[in-house]
Amino acid sequence: MNRQPSAPPEATIEFQHVTYGITRKPHAIVSDIVSDISLSVSPGETLVLLGRSGSGKTTLLRLINRMLLPISGQVLVGGRATSEWDVIRLRRGIGYVIQEAGLFPHYTVAKNVGLVPTLENWDSARIAERVEELLRLVGLDSGEFSARRPAQLSGGQRQRVGVARALAVDPPILLMDEPFGALDPVTRAELQREFSALAHRLGKTIIFVTHDLREALLLASRIMLVEAGRIVASAVPQDFLRLDHPEVRAFTASLAVTPGASV
Amino acid sequence: MTTWSFFVAHRAEILSATLDHLTLAAVAMAFAVLIGLPLGMLIVHRPALRTLSLGAASIFQTIPSLALFGFLIPIPFIGGIGRRTAIVALVLYALLPILRNTYVGLSGIDSAVLEAAEAMGMTEAQILWRVRLPLALPVILAGIRTATVLTIGIATIAAAVGAGGLGTFIFRGVSMVNDAVILAGAIPAALLAISADIFFGLLERRLKIV
Numbered sequence: 057m058n059r060q061p062s063a064p065p066e067a068t069i070e071f072q073h074v075t076y077g078i079t080r081k082p083h084a085i086v087s088d089i090v091s092d093i094s095l096s097v098s099p100g101e102t103l104v105l106l107g108r109s110g111s112g113k114t115t116l117l118r119l120i121n122r123m124l125l126p127i128s129g130q131v132l133v134g135g136r137a138t139s140e141w142d143v144i145r146l147r148r149g150i151g152y153v154i155q156e157a158g159l160f161p162h163y164t165v166a167k168n169v170g171l172v173p174t175l176e177n178w179d180s181a182r183i184a185e186r187v188e189e190l191l192r193l194v195g196l197d198s199g200e201f202s203a204r205r206p207a208q209l210s211g212g213q214r215q216r217v218g219v220a221r222a223l224a225v226d227p228p229i230l231l232m233d234e235p236f237g238a239l240d241p242v243t244r245a246e247l248q249r250e251f252s253a254l255a256h257r258l259g260k261t262i263i264f265v266t267h268d269l270r271e272a273l274l275l276a277s278r279i280m281l282v283e284a285g286r287i288v289a290s291a292v293p294q295d296f297l298r299l300d301h302p303e304v305r306a307f308t309a310s311l312a313v314t315p316g317a318s319v
Numbered sequence: 320m321t322t323w324s325f326f327v328a329h330r331a332e333i334l335s336a337t338l339d340h341l342t343l344a345a346v347a348m349a350f351a352v353l354i355g356l357p358l359g360m361l362i363v364h365r366p367a368l369r370t371l372s373l374g375a376a377s378i379f380q381t382i383p384s385l386a387l388f389g390f391l392i393p394i395p396f397i398g399g400i401g402r403r404t405a406i407v408a409l410v411l412y413a414l415l416p417i418l419r420n421t422y423v424g425l426s427g428i429d430s431a432v433l434e435a436a437e438a439m440g441m442t443e444a445q446i447l448w449r450v451r452l453p454l455a456l457p458v459i460l461a462g463i464r465t466a467t468v469l470t471i472g473i474a475t476i477a478a479a480v481g482a483g484g485l486g487t488f489i490f491r492g493v494s495m496v497n498d499a500v501i502l503a504g505a506i507p508a509a510l511l512a513i514s515a516d517i518f519f520g521l522l523e524r525r526l527k528i529v
Binding site: 143144150154157158160221 | 432434438439
């Protein structure tokens, strides 16, 4: 993989006094509230949003690719408010990985990974080449896995395919919502390590949502702690554990009471 | 006269009634699919229309079929004596399974899959044609299968409004108190229904994913 290791300027993300509350939208996943969030993410950074369930961290993620629109304030991607973006263009420039991967069960692995290139009208030879390259990147043998369906994969393999699919058109930004949350601890640690190396190599702007402090410490270049819809702490991993905030201590305590925990 | 010798003696007549019956059911099913499928797709995002259309389709199902045929006769344009009335009634019966299964199939898709599709920048139309419909297809087909078997059965009553088909033998047999004549209508009708069921069953199995 000899792509440009530094993310382009369109990979910046900025929240300006963003508030999101419940608006009635049928069939939408109910999102938690966030209030008056301001933050900015530099190109190539891996920002981890850490928080308990219901803290609003997923809402922050979904505001970036306009799955949600703020009720006040604005989210800028590449310097432009998400409300001004053509939503399809915006989303195709942002990779998205979720828990359980959300792979299409009726598509083969190759078709799943090649979906966005297909939508972008790449020719089939180029798609096939790209799919092979991506599967290699996430540690899957394309000869063995290309023709399989998601149901014929293990949880870890599905998640690898999910990552490959998100990277398909080489988007500058990657959003990840607890991508390793449903995996067994051993597989999870394995994927975390590999993904950490991959993230360094690719130089993408990554926003990573998790409730796992160890995962945050391993992957982040910066950690933001989200509590009840607000960002209550922000620090580089080396300093995070020393912060004096009750929610930080609560998370730190969750590490301490796990005897023998190791990555 | 034994049943068998009646069959042999009237084979041409039975065959032509079977073909009439099949045509009647096929035309009715074509209309039912043409109405039920798009309507089912439409009501996924329209709760008010959903309640209304599923409710109406359910009510049609509760009306005894002979009564429904009778009700339709005096209605201008769609009613009268003959095939048209029969087809309208059959469509009304077939609608519920098709409509309901289309809706259930389309709305029962894993939300993570739809979330991923949306977040990857698929348009509404792409999500419908490439994700929702293929994933809902086995359920939709199951609805069409139920409706077809139902329609072939109810179509025997269409003879009461002069639509022809295998029901002609059944009604004639009942008034003549002649089992052979009844069976000449009932057996082919049952065979048609069973064949349709097997055909759609095979189709469903072929299209089943995962």
